[in-house]
Amino acid sequence: MNIIHTNITVGASSPFTVLHMSDTHLCRADDRNDQRKTELAERRQKAFPESEECLLAGIKEAKTLDCPVFYTGDLLDFVSFANVDAAKNFTDNCDVFMAAxxxxxxxxxxxxxxxxxxxxxxxxxxxxxxxNNIRFATREINGILFIAVDNSYYLFDQQQLEQLQKELKKNMPTVLLMHTPLHSEGLYNHMMHELHNECAYLMNVPDEKTALYSDHRRIQQTADKTTKEAYELIVGSKNIKAIITGHLHFDYEDTSLPCLPQYVTACTTLRVIRFD
Ligand SMILES: [Fe+2]
Incomplete structure (x- = not known):
């Protein structure tokens, strides 16, 4: 496991620590599901061989630090009774604030x-x-508002947009937890031109850029009107101080959105964040 220490200044009434984790991709299945699921588990365990070790390390670290776990999605690789049991065990053992x-x-x-x-x-x-509601939830710690939103299909829906608008009217320093990072020049260029991916896997990539994706990726990742509105709301908000994300499976600190740093945390990383 890789441990990264990150300091984010947001104007907390007193400093506090959280453990950010993402994308563990648990691959458990048992005979409560069908044979196809068991075969899927065996296949997918090869893609995420460290998932069980990472989860245990996260639980241990959260207990050592006596802090909440902020989790930004893909704890499960797929739906199975055994994976859901593992997630329940995790939330019973740790104070987990989750975005799907x-x-x-x-x-x-x-x-x-x-x-x-x-x-x-x-x-x-x-x-x-x-x-917590894994589609949209809020939590306050020491004067900071944390909002966990499921944007994992590269979309905000109307209800999430309205909930976000309402929360931002509280006029508090706010940090978003989302699975999928927002499009920024820095992350887009990193994904496309440095890592040479077929697409950027970011929310609200401009249409002229998604037009160059394959049909499958363009349909999957093109922002709709509500998502574009949510993006403008987020990047234009004076209250939102940082975004904590996953999905990309590497560690990255993106500073290319003005005044809105985005932190991406990998599957095998524990990011210890101190908010002050
Ligand atoms: Fe993932």
């Missing part, structure tokens, strides 16, 4: 186009493992 990722609702990984209808097939079961 796309894999939280993935039934067999890559089998289907993932949209609201697909998500809703497994949302009640997955939600049952967590102590």
């Amino acid at each position: 990722g796309n894999h939280e609702f993935s039934l067999y990984v890559g089998e289907a186009f993932e949209d609201e209808e697909y998500r809703n097939r497994s949302l009640p079961l997955v939600q049952s493992a967590f102590n």
